Amino acid sequence: MIDKSTITAANEAAEAALRADYDALGEHLSRRGIDIAAVKDKVAAYGIAIPSWGVGTGGTRFARFPGTGEPATIFDKLDDCGVIHQLTGATPRVSLHIPWDDADPADLFAKAEETGLAFDAMNSNTFQDQPGQAHSYKFGSLSHTDAATRAQAVEHNLYCIELGRKIGSKALTIWVGDGSNFPGQTSFTRQFDRYLDSARQIYAGLPDDWRLFTEHKMFEPAFYSTVVQDWGTNYMIAQALGERAFCLVDLGHHAPNVNIEMIVARLIHAGKLGGFHFNDSKYGDDDLDTGAIDPYRLFLVFNELVDAEGTPGFDPAHMLDQSHNVTDPIESLMNSAMEVQRAYAQALLVDRGALGGYQDDNDALMASETLKAAFRTDVTPILRMARLDKGAAIDPVPAYRRSCYRATVAEARPKADGSGGGIV
Numbered sequence: 001m002i003d004k005s006t007i008t009a010a011n012e013a014a015e016a017a018l019r020a021d022y023d024a025l026g027e028h029l030s031r032r033g034i035d036i037a038a039v040k041d042k043v044a045a046y047g048i049a050i051p052s053w054g055v056g057t058g059g060t061r062f063a064r065f066p067g068t069g070e071p072a073t074i075f076d077k078l079d080d081c082g083v084i085h086q087l088t089g090a091t092p093r094v095s096l097h098i099p100w101d102d103a104d105p106a107d108l109f110a111k112a113e114e115t116g117l118a119f120d121a122m123n124s125n126t127f128q129d130q131p132g133q134a135h136s137y138k139f140g141s142l143s144h145t146d147a148a149t150r151a152q153a154v155e156h157n158l159y160c161i162e163l164g165r166k167i168g169s170k171a172l173t174i175w176v177g178d179g180s181n182f183p184g185q186t187s188f189t190r191q192f193d194r195y196l197d198s199a200r201q202i203y204a205g206l207p208d209d210w211r212l213f214t215e216h217k218m219f220e221p222a223f224y225s226t227v228v229q230d231w232g233t234n235y236m237i238a239q240a241l242g243e244r245a246f247c248l249v250d251l252g253h254h255a256p257n258v259n260i261e262m263i264v265a266r267l268i269h270a271g272k273l274g275g276f277h278f279n280d281s282k283y284g285d286d287d288l289d290t291g292a293i294d295p296y297r298l299f300l301v302f303n304e305l306v307d308a309e310g311t312p313g314f315d316p317a318h319m320l321d322q323s324h325n326v327t328d329p330i331e332s333l334m335n336s337a338m339e340v341q342r343a344y345a346q347a348l349l350v351d352r353g354a355l356g357g358y359q360d361d362n363d364a365l366m367a368s369e370t371l372k373a374a375f376r377t378d379v380t381p382i383l384r385m386a387r388l389d390k391g392a393a394i395d396p397v398p399a400y401r402r403s404c405y406r407a408t409v410a411e412a413r414p415k416a417d418g419s420g421g422g423i424v
């Protein structure tokens with residue numbers, strides 16, 4: 001963790017300017033009928049999960065260029081996640097990927113306590129083979145043509161649940177690479193039947209107070225078809241499995257220009273929105289930092305979420321899921337968590353009464369301007385004040401750089417191997 005005095009010194013230097021900015025914004029918002037303290041409290045209470053795999057450099061199918069001081073074990077990863085939460089106060093939970101993060105549950109629990117973190121959804125991995133594994137996932141896992149391979153993949157998911165129970169997790173996210181690379185390679189119908197049959201067996205092993213998440217992805221690692229290719233199939237799965245099965249929306253898993261905020265609204269309407277994997281995308285990737293490309297889209301997603309706040313049973317899980325190739329992952333994850341908070345704060349500023357009126361009057365221009373007025377408001381002082389209040393850093397990235405955390409851990413951690421592709 002970072003020495004508290006580093007954060008305190010940086011905050012003391014920035015506090016007076018922040019208070020002036022916050023008061024000015026408070027006056028401005030008050031003229032719009034908005035209580036800045038109420039917005040700040042909601043932002044302060046907001047938390048997003050960090051994926052354990054996000055703190056390492058990702059890489060592409062071309063190559064991976066590891067940074068210095070990369071985490072080598074899950075315990076290193078939890079240290080890095082602890083630093084992210086210490087500086088931002090916005091990331092209280094970590095999502096584990098098994099078997100990458102497999103360890104003694106007592107040790108995981110102890111490390112989480114030490115770093116001030118809790119565990120979010122468990123993520124299974126049946127998209128790559130592990131040493132000593134009896135059956136290969138080269139041609140699929142839960143939907144494989146071979147029953148023994150499917151059984152092995154189901155068993156792995158049940159193991160993830162078992163480990164998750166011991167460390168306080170309450171959800172399982174199923175990860176598959178199943179699909180096809182050639183037209184005719186697989187029967188869409190029979191493959192989906194096999195997937196559903198396997199998923200039902202996993203669902204049967206789900207504890208009563210757990211949720212099961214499935215995620216749609218139109219391509220990759222399979223490039224012609226994937227077994228859960230879009231939100232329609234994802235919704236069919238959640239419907240088929242039962243009331244504790246929900247759909248995850250990964251912002252990057254859509255074709256360019258798809259209206260993701262509308263998909264979110266539809267899933268909310270159906271009571272099947274399980275949560276999010278936040279990232280950003282320019283073409284068809286799911287790897288760029290959240291808010292880096294299209295912050296307005298992120299805001300529009302949060303506009304739907306704020307609109308649905310208070311709906312009974314509405315409790316989507318929020319997690320970042322992105323791959324860092326050219327930045328320090330800790331800096332990217334801090335920035336991304338803050339971008340998500342920013343979109344949430346902006347969505348809280350939407351004048352919903354006025355918006356509803358413009359919608360009823362078919363005043364398209366003013367309805368759009370009502371959203372834009374919220375989006376254009378610079379909420380930075382609100383986010384900074386929320387961090388100062390909880391002892392986090394007013395400006396996390398400069399404080400992190402001043403701490404020399406990366407250089408310090410690099411002395412203790414083994415140098416990472418840069419060969420081969422990475423997590424894509």
Ligand SMILES: [Mn+2]
Pocket residue numbers: 215250277321
């Ligand atoms: Mn994802």
